Amino acid sequence: MKKVLIVSYVFPPMAAVGGQRALNFCKFLPRFGWTPVVLTVKGGVNTSWDETPLQKIPETIIYRSATFEPMAWWELRHHGSRPTFRPKNENDKSGSASPKLSLLGRLKRFIRLMLSVPDAGIFWVPLGLWKGLRAIRRERVSVIMSSSPPVSSHILASLLARLTGLPHLVDFRDLWTLNHNYDQRGYPEYIRRYDASWERRVLRKAAGVMTASPGFTRQMQNHLGGMLQDKTVTITNGFDYEEIDLNREFPSMDKEKMRFLYTGTLYSYFNPVFFLESLPLWIKDAGIDRRTLQVDFYGNYDYDYTLWLKELELEGIVFFHGFIPRDQLLPIYHQADYLLLLLGFREQNRNVIPAKLFEYLASGARILALAQEGVTTELIKKYEAGFSLSIPDKDAMKNLLGRIYKDWQKEPARKRKYRYIEDIDRVKLTGRLAEILETMAAARGK
Numbered sequence: 001m002k003k004v005l006i007v008s009y010v011f012p013p014m015a016a017v018g019g020q021r022a023l024n025f026c027k028f029l030p031r032f033g034w035t036p037v038v039l040t041v042k043g044g045v046n047t048s049w050d051e052t053p054l055q056k057i058p059e060t061i062i063y064r065s066a067t068f069e070p071m072a073w074w075e076l077r078h079h080g081s082r083p084t085f086r087p088k089n090e091n092d093k094s095g096s097a098s099p100k101l102s103l104l105g106r107l108k109r110f111i112r113l114m115l116s117v118p119d120a121g122i123f124w125v126p127l128g129l130w131k132g133l134r135a136i137r138r139e140r141v142s143v144i145m146s147s148s149p150p151v152s153s154h155i156l157a158s159l160l161a162r163l164t165g166l167p168h169l170v171d172f173r174d175l176w177t178l179n180h181n182y183d184q185r186g187y188p189e190y191i192r193r194y195d196a197s198w199e200r201r202v203l204r205k206a207a208g209v210m211t212a213s214p215g216f217t218r219q220m221q222n223h224l225g226g227m228l229q230d231k232t233v234t235i236t237n238g239f240d241y242e243e244i245d246l247n248r249e250f251p252s253m254d255k256e257k258m259r260f261l262y263t264g265t266l267y268s269y270f271n272p273v274f275f276l277e278s279l280p281l282w283i284k285d286a287g288i289d290r291r292t293l294q295v296d297f298y299g300n301y302d303y304d305y306t307l308w309l310k311e312l313e314l315e316g317i318v319f320f321h322g323f324i325p326r327d328q329l330l331p332i333y334h335q336a337d338y339l340l341l342l343l344g345f346r347e348q349n350r351n352v353i354p355a356k357l358f359e360y361l362a363s364g365a366r367i368l369a370l371a372q373e374g375v376t377t378e379l380i381k382k383y384e385a386g387f388s389l390s391i392p393d394k395d396a397m398k399n400l401l402g403r404i405y406k407d408w409q410k411e412p413a414r415k416r417k418y419r420y421i422e423d424i425d426r427v428k429l430t431g432r433l434a435e436i437l438e439t440m441a442a443a444r445g446k
Helices: 018-032 052-056 070-076 103-114 120-139 152-164 189-205 214-221 273-286 306-311 326-333 356-363 375-382 394-410 426-443
Strands: 002-007 034-041 061-065 143-148 168-172 208-211 232-234 258-263 293-298 318-322 338-344 366-371 386-389
Touching: 002 018, 002 120, 002 152, 002 426, 018 034, 018 052, 018 143, 018 426, 034 120, 061 120, 120 152, 143 152, 143 426, 152 168, 152 189, 168 189, 168 426, 208 214, 208 426, 214 232, 258 326, 258 394, 273 293, 273 338, 273 394, 293 326, 326 356, 338 356, 338 375, 338 386, 356 366, 356 375, 366 375, 366 394, 375 386, 386 394
Parallel strands: 002 034, 002 143, 034 061, 143 168, 168 208, 208 232, 258 293, 258 338, 293 318, 338 366, 366 386
Antiparallel strands: none
């Protein structure tokens, strides 16, 4: 079988959602005549870990190299002591202007930026280079593929491609300088130019570009003067139907409560603030019995919401459970009446498809999405999988909650089955990747 080197910083035992994409490609590529060879970090910086996914990929050959990430390690020191959440006061303008930095402050900021641009994993590149060359020679690799974030994986893979002459496939789970959260990084113009120069070098050399969203693909095709127009394709994330029984039917586990479930990390604009602010308003205005509601959040989160939940009078309704391994999470989907998708309402997020959407779609449960109109809401409509709200209007939110609640009252123990959707089947998606790899290998004469 031919071999593909997959360069991915995020890979099990790191329990990060980004690792699921590479993991599932590794699981199914051997069926299409490709042996995955993974180049990843030894240890790395992350907050949650889970060894069990590695049991699913016995045919994958894994090389791990050391990494050095001073800024990421520094930030991780503060993980675990979550700051208390304080809602923003719209009338408070005191924080609108940034204080002027001293010369020493500007120097510190410059050093910090240079140690973390394009990302905090940049020092993995020289340490991973030797290990990658060794893997390529020993395993007789035909194609190199890299997956981001972090984009340092692409820089490392691009250098390996230049040194070996192998074709390089760049896989974007999220984009680079077109990233939907890029404006939050606060880069000065000279740092933006520096970052963009790395991106241009990688993409000019790449044999192909792959993204996880058709919206991302459109952005990339128009990027850099259109030079990627003919070599950018979409392979979305998906769902592994081999993990479940498609014929199984299951009712709601609790006839007394309508349950909302959110899975995944809460951060930045992907947060529960608007939903949780709207919830007590609806409960009060509609006279809802609090005992008939429950909202569960599973995954990592940046703030301690305890005091805020007391202020909103949501104690006993809303629960934050923290991270649990994915295998333990799948049965919890069966208990949910609605699955929450919190993408926020920014225009920049319209092309984002969170990986959890595909598990939500496959679960058979209904989805409640708070998201800008875009590719995610289009998929929910296409498969008639639930409802979405695209504007931060609390009256509209209350009306939608009322509609959902009435539907639940009519059928509190609604039976459902998993949805089979061919377009999100991990096996089918990996087959498309294998075709791309075959084309690249053939073009090189292998």
